[in-house]
Amino acid sequence: MQLNVLVNKLDTEFDIESFGKDPAFSRFIPEVYSASKVDWPSIFEDGFTQLFNGLMVKGAPEVKNIFLAVFPTDHVLERFINESVPGDLLFMHHPLLMECGDPQGKWGRGFVPIKEEYLEKVMEKQLSIYTCHVPMDYHKQLGTSAAIAEALNAEIVDGFLPDENGNPLVLICAISQTDTSSLIQKAKDIFDLPYVDFEGKDAEGIEKIAIVAGCGDKVDWMQQAEQRGVQAYITGEIHCHIDNDYGKMKYKKMLEFAKHTSMSLIGVSHSASEYLVKKTLIKEWIEREFQVQPVLIPQEKWWL
Structure with a gap:
């Protein structure tokens, strides 16, 4: 698959431009990355820094495998980096990890940025990341x-x-x-x-x-x-x-x-609650539209 064709198809299907700036992540991405001293505007694609949905990190122009996940936990990113080949794409719901807490365990920290080391590995391997939040919810x-x-x-x-x-x-x-x-x-x-x-x-x-x-x-x-x-x-x-x-x-x-x-x-x-759509409806849609079997990456622990 050509990355630009895949991205255009996702942008169109989820009509991301019509939603404008994502109300949550247009606020939280600048907040958490500024606190972590990561130069996120230079890492993320220009279109993403305007809408906070869409192609977030751009890799090689040809995509062989599409990986599906919800949050960018360390476990999810390590699997994606280790199991991918250059050009592969990770399609997530969230561009930030959200530690929501465990009703029978520890409370969470809220929004947490992707560690710089993982962003560097994604770029070194020429991998892509695409996220879609509010447009997918609707x-x-x-x-x-x-x-x-x-x-x-x-x-x-x-x-x-x-x-x-x-x-x-x-x-x-x-x-x-x-x-x-x-x-x-x-x-x-x-x-x-x-x-x-x-x-x-x-x-x-x-x-x-x-x-x-x-x-x-x-x-x-x-x-x-x-x-x-x-x-x-x-x-x-x-x-x-x-x-x-x-x-x-x-x-x-x-x-x-x-x-x-x-x-x-x-x-x-x-x-x-948000991974379910990836392993059912989105998986089936990708198989139908691109004739490729997506790689599912469930979170290591659902209550986090």
Whole structure:
């Protein structure tokens, strides 16, 4: 594959220019890399430094293999560097590692930059990195939340927080009647988890759920879902376990909401919730569009 053809296809499919600057990473990339003294504007492609989506690091012009991952953890980057050949491309959801914390372990540090040594190795080997954040979250067919709905055999019937095309960020779905315990077990199976994060009520007769991949730990989103008759709210993070004042404030606010909600609140980890689309819908799309078998790189630990 020619790198420019592959990049143009990804840019067009996810319509990254129409979304403008990524609201999260246009803020956090300058913050974390400036603190680490890495000259990120000279490393990352000019287009990426404007949109904070798209081709991030440009390697050789011909691509043999496409690797799929979510966060640039050390484990993910080491596998990509070691298993690739010059020109290969890593397609991730996040351009930064996000340590979200473990509900049964340590709290996380929040956004963490890619270590300079890994960036140097990527450039030395002439590898490419492409990331797509908000445009993928909203994508109707290849979206992070859409993949969860498909895995749960859920029918999208409503939603809120739409983009300019009317595609919602939070999906409201109808499912075959179930209960909290069964839904948790199904989530553990789908996302390959030892445990979920849980708050709220154990419920019977669940037929209406909300789905939002990634950080769904926003009380106002949960309130909107509950007002729409949702009985279970499934997301990457129901609690913020980031070890700073902001994280502790959000955690306290969420605990207060959980005391009174009628919903089951189920967190499946930020990274696992967003990796699902890579190993299902994105993998199938790449096989179909480029006649190549992508290399999947799951995270070494989903709760991080």
